[in-house]
Amino acid sequence: MGYLTARTTQELQAKIIEKADEETLILTPGRRLARRLRHAFRIAQIERGRRAWLPPKIVTLNSWLNETWLESWPEECIVSDIACLCLWKEAVEETALPEGLESDIGLYRLLDETYSAIIRHKIPPLPRDYLSPLIGWRQKAFEIFEGRLRAKGYVHPAFLPALIKDKLRDGSCVLPKQILCVGFESPAPVENDLLTGLAKDHGAVICSTESNEPPYIKAVGLPDVEQEVMWLAQDVLEKAQDTPLHRIGVVVPNMSAYAPLLSRVFQELIGSPTVEEGGNYNISLGESLFSQPLTQAALLPLRLMLEGEGRGLFLALLLSPYYGLWGRHRNILAQADRVWREYSIDQGLSDLLYILQKKKPEILSFIHPPGHDLAGLLRDLPGKRTGAGWIEALYRLWDIMQFPAINNEDEERVFRHLQEKLAALACDLGEEKIDAYTFYAWLKYALEETKVNVPGYEEAGIQVIGLIESRGLSFDHLYVVGLSAGSLPQPVRHFPLLTREEKSLVQGATIESQYLFAEQAFAHLMTVAPAVTLTRPLEEKSDPLPASPFWPEGEENTAVNYWLEPGQASLRAGWLRQAHEGWRDHPIPYPTEDTPLVPAPLPDELSVTAIEKAISCPFKFFADTVLRLSELPEPTIGISSQEKGNRLHRLFALFTSQMRKQGVFLTDAGQSESILKECIAEVLADVTDNPYWQIERERWSGLLATWLCLERKRKEEGWRWLLEEANFSSLQNASWPFTVHGRIDRIDINDGERKICCWDYKTGSTPPPVDIHTHFLAPQLPLYLLALRGGKTSLPVPFQSLTAGYISLKSEGEVQFGEPVKDEAGWETCLSAWEKEITSLGQRLSAGNFPADPKPIPKGNRNGACQYCPYLTLCTYWKKEEENDHV
Amino acid sequence: MSKEPADTQTRIRSLSPAESFHVESPAGAGKTSLLTARFIRLLSVVDHPHEILALTFTNKAANEMRERIGFLLRQAEKGASFDEPWVNSLLPHAQKALKKHARHINLLKSPDGLRIMTFHSFCLLLIRQSPWEAQVPFDAVVARDEDQGALLTEAVRNTQQQIFALPPDDPLRQALKQRLLHMNNNWPTLEAELRQLIARRDLLADLITEVKAAPDKDHLDRVLTGRLSAFISYRLAELRSSFPATELGGNWSFLRAHLHEKNPSSPPPASIPGSACTDLPDWQVIANLCLTKDGKPRKQFKIADGFCKNFAGTYWAECIKNLPERVVSQLRSLRELPFSDTPLTDLDALFDLILMVGQTMQAYDALCRRRGVMDYVELELAALRALGGEDTPADLQLLLDRKIQHILVDEFQDTSRNQWHLLQRLCAGWQPGDGRTVFIVGDPKQSIYGFRKAEVSIFMEAREGIPIPGQGYLKLTPVNLTTNFRSCAKLIDFTNEVFGQTVMASPDEEVDEVPYQAFLPAPGKEGGGRIVLATFTKNDGLLNEARLREAGWLAREVKRISANCDGKTIGILLPARTYLATYLKALTREGLKVQVQEGILLKERPEVMDMYSLALALVRPHDDLAWTSLLRSAWCWVGLDILYEVSRQEGTVWKEKIRIFHTNPSAPEAVKRLWGSITLRMSEVGRQSLAKVVGAIWEDIEGPAAVCTRFGPAGVENCRQFLKILADAEAGIPEETLSRLNLLLETAYAPPDPLSVRSPVQVMTVHRAKGLEFDVVFLPYLDWNPLGGSGKDSPPYLLERLPGYTGEHLIALSPDRRLKKEDKTYKLLKDIWKKRQLAESKRLFYVAATRAKKELYLSGLVTERDGESSATKNSFLSYLLAHTGLKAKVESMPDPVLSATEVAAPAISIKSELPEPILFTPERLPYQVISPSSLKGEMTLRESGSNTHPPQISDYHLARGTVIHRLFEHLSKGKTLPTERAVAVAMLAEGVDKHTSQGSAKGILAEVEACLKEEFCAYILRPDHPFAASEWMIEDQPVVDEAVRATETVRSGIIDRVVFDGAYWWLVDYKTTPLPSGIGLEEFLKEQEMLYRGQLLSYREMLAQQRQIDPAKIRLILYFTGIQKAHEIKD
């Protein structure tokens, strides 16, 4: 066997290029190395002054195997990934699936991975004597799968190395004069067989590095991952001052965990991966096609149908920038969401559209595509179709909805990928008709498996790569990042369908083999560059994080503090430069209070509710009443307490007025109950189908029964209902800058004692009496009484005394009539105090003072008046840092 | 005093690899060292490293142990030695272990090579090995906390929808209705209840199974009554053993006879009742006889209470008065017990609830399976399933690669019931003396994770050994460590006295109170130490003024200590987060920088709210509040006048109003800039990650500067943390990104202030401080009431473990507000629950107090009445104040006045001149590769049209072209045509569907055969030319003008066929495009020549250069396979 060895990868590459000519085949384990060698060859030709040249064939082992297979014009086809999984599906469905397993893509994949591992690692067949039920099932599935594979004329790709080896042996393949195999440090047994065969029988040369001279190593520990990456970026930037960028390599064994952070920090400190004049860096990130915003948008119609036509998804579809149909009307369309939220409609396209029809018909016309009814379009989707049928349906929807409105080349690229994948899927899924869930599952799988790389150059710019990709590459300086436990060696690969003995033969399925693999990989890394910097985080979420076993002794611990010691490299980040500028002026706190707004935009008349708000916090009043702001409501499941309260109020008003109109007394139980029933039916007429309202109706029956009891008792005490929903307005006082309007829920009279009592129904919590007579927080009852006293509500009867109270209707067990101020004298004092309170409030408001002054004051947490207030992002109260303790 | 800790021999003994131990180790006793030592000892004797399993509760503990073992092994390998005798004594064992396991050296070196792991990682390992037996999806992973919350909500809501779709009389629908009615038709409350119960479903699993098996209320009643009876019997059994031992009990028959004689109307039971639950009424009679209404032994004996005249003077009266406290408390507690034969008051509601939970559980399980995730409850249950049933335990050897011979468990006081079962299953089949050992170590006084289902009673239970089904107990030797290496003698003395005599005195094991075990200082820790107690009197009118004073005092003291710090670490430990902000502000006001662990929730920071508003506004044009908030953000602060002016602009939404307003010349610059950036970036929303768009706008408008001006570096870091979370939340669809963001923000804390990283002062909750130590510890807010408001509240349900060793749970519901009936079971459970809360709070204070090495500062609020200070009931301060002899132990400071002397806080210097950012120059590409042609390019030229057209059709042409090219290459090697099937397979391999592949193969072959018959083609394909090549790869650097190479370009191409026949070089490009209908041949050829002329000329140039030949000798041919026609391109 021929070997070509060198101390470093750079030397090895040079030797390979030296040997290579147009009659050479160079095999590599990955594409990156193949590209790298192609590039090195070109550079060598250019440097030698050649004008034109014939390059050697440099391909990955897999491509070569495929190509060689096809060149033999076989009558069997290598099964594609999805087609293979479809066969597994058939096999699984033909077996009696062990309990607890589910026939899904995950299982098909697992079977295929297990099957491939067995073949690639040349695992001998299992003895038939004892098989656990699961392994027995696996064997059965394998048999069926193989039968189907054969019947369909397919070959599993795991067999390729062995098949090509056979073809080489029987001479049916023509090989080039020279074969060089590079970068195969740890091939699987079948590949090893093939490579050994090539070397032994066909003179192939195995090229590898053997370091006997360790590089210069520096090991740096940083407090956490954030600082580690920041330190790395800074060090790389410094190194880039005197090293060609493409000669700086960063190997990241745990790429999926590090990539987002690396991308962010590199973007901040360096900029985009590529610029017009060349490359800055290149991160082989490999984001999935599925995760691309364009793909996500593309799948919206399908998901909308599959996921129960949710409001959020529908809104996302209407507002998506990729759907040209709705492009110009997004601001209008967004208004639909407010309607849906207000009416708590969270699902069902027909319900969503129906409420718009009723409440905002003008929006509807913007939603429907011309000549189409959107709900109808989506309604047509369900059913079963072939894969191709589903894809056609999707394309049709896209056409109608003018998808995709593409903005740039990247999106173009993603869409092209998507189209290719769809075409392949249509082909692989074959003729079987499948439902939308199954189709979506296959589609999702196919798209997740496809990686879309962020563009970057391999020949210009700092190269940030994964461990496997680093095979055979060479750099002047190499960084290996994140060398903590779990990165090198990686955790053991999980093969639940292999027996213990089988696992011991599979690379990566045991701790030992993972360690061995990592050991080789690390040794190889040490040949990639003459100088290597290793980094690792010392802690994760404040817990110490052990190092990888390959971490050398004598680490240097350091930290990055770009606040106290801003470095030249870190200051490349725009945000940091800006922040340091701002820090010079720190602290400039928020104004403790807003400057008064003069003249005060105070309405001439305020509602009782507005006054309550102004008392609780003038700023809340300003935002709510003056600015007319309101938060976007959250749709409620069930019935919102506000809606519950509104209907109950309506019921009470209706009932009392009906009783009076019809001249029925509460003592007439039969009559009053039948009137009550009618009223309930009327109030709930439009929600009879709603299960929550059905329950609410039942809740009412208990509540109303208790209430009627209490009302009868009051009746016995001489009270009767006089008025309900009595409006008043223009309530004034010489010292108030506004008049007041409001509505009294109910007014009762005691004819004998000539007493009037007005009531406020409370379906939620009732304010404690101190809020009326001591803290002056609940103005309703006092204002009602002032209105009655001032004749703002005309009462048909004369009276001598006035009182007020709450009827608490929270639940059946909590129905009660409560008068917070016991007698009329008490009310007298209370009302004059209230007049003064409102006077001072009026003075404050009319001077344009709308401070954030919550009452009750929040204690510790966000409670008190602020608890449910939506304006905390607007007011000054929660922005103040030092001056105010919210205690 | 000897130099050796008093318990050295105990420690040495506990390393014996032949014996099992139960080790009680107080705070600071060095249990990790002990565990490490034992592990090393065991490693030196076992046959395979995987025969030892060490279980911990946290990754931190596992990592620490691994690290220490790794260190010892490395040192042993190097042959090092140390000053510490304890370490030195272990090195020979480590060396032995290395030698013994030379074959498995990779396991010893690999971080996860040794089986040192958390309980949860071990469960995962079992499941991974045996997913089928564990009945979990093969690829299931543990859900992240925030995802678990979302899953729960989804499952509960799906269940609700499914149930409402059932007919009205369906039992489930009825159950849902009844639950809702019980909760005043409030879905959120029911949802919360279901979510909680699903998260605790393992405790309820047996009841759910019972209801599933026999879905009727009577059965449930029987089950619950059975449990209650068992519990009552358990309590009565205790009394049955303690009461007869009292003087009263010993003379009961005489007392009974006396009373019967004197007052025969209501005599007490004739004899001491038994422990059956039917005996309860008799016991209650005895309890009522002996105790007053408020549960104290009677001092007065009235006839109405069942006594006789002059009873007070009798011997029995003395016996009653002198009843031991333990018996009094037992009698007292049974008065509250419900009769086991009275029906549970709200059985209907309970039944409904269990039905609902069962249904929701199913939905949750299904959802988790679909998503391939599991929560921690499922993880533990699945591991138990993997280990097999009690009767048929799985063979561990089959599950794992080795049989486990030795188990070590750290922090055993934190074990939950499931984990306890897991340990029992692992030991199934173990025999005493068979060489297998269990070593559990913990401190019951440090059990503070009740909310995570830790049951301290298990630690006590385990003293007896590990119950092995069918075999009795696997005995453990109990061992107590007594040395505390952490604290100085003064602190140890204080802790021993206050906890031993007051806080943890007379423990009630029934409610998980643990006995206090005193400890000793380590040699050399005898001197020093300071303990201060500062109390602050609450002032009626100003409720929080006292808290502010306390915070101010604390801040001053911290400042004083840190000014003469000498590297001292200071921990400020809080029992709850309620006043965290208050203490932090006080510290900040003193100019102190402190490290805060999980201090403030990120979303509560104003600068983060601004960022959040920006994200909301970008996604939701209709969110007026979000848009308005932008105007009041740190980067665009406008006054009320501007807000008002904007509100008066046209437009239905504020986004529109702001747009119009910004055109107003008087609009503030900040508003203009904000709008400018938003207009620029808005179109990226939905196309780019939301974090990128928000981040870009933030920088455009100089947000970082504005935030830093207002809130300093910490504010900027908070914003950056927000952006990071927003990036994590990215879902591709902006609305979905927002939903995920909300979930993630729920548990996201503000990162540490970057200026405080070097501060020796740390603020955290006591829970977080477990396992840490500080030179100085401050324990403020000692007036914290562990029951909080919950003491008064009635939670909607209570699910409590019944005292006794059965581990069974009982559930009861809060009385229906409509019925207002008292529910004795609920009351009983509430009592147990409250007492357990209090017991845990005592342990929490033990943990807090034992963190200190040298100084302890205690503080809290008191109320002053009649010159007496008192603190909130059940608070730690109340125990302290009740402790006799406190004054001698602490320096008391009632209402300390803040010292007037100012100590300067360490200053933080800001760099006035920033260095210039380092330069960075992009690297030019060495060259660009251009291709004269590509087959794909050819197709692209031909196919143009709608973007959204399904691509299948064009792929067919592409595939056909590729296959024909390959056939020509094949033929050119002198080979024969492949079979039709092989051609179909080749089409299939190009991604064409089966049907079309089969259909097209024949045509392709026919076309190629026709070409072969054509003269030119046949000539060209002959393999016997002086030079011939197919698919010939060639590269060059094109010449721009005479002799000047375009050094930045490499031209790379593949020529279909090159032939030198001795006279000419034929350069052939195959074209598989068929002749389109409706176009003449001449016109077609002209068009094609125009298309490909440039490409062929390039090839000619490359060939000429490479072969150094005259271009005139090269003839360029387009060969059309469909019409079998060669078309020469001439100059």
Ligand code: SF4
């Ligand atoms: S959050 Fe509090 S202070 Fe701010 S406006 Fe609302 S009530 Fe007023």
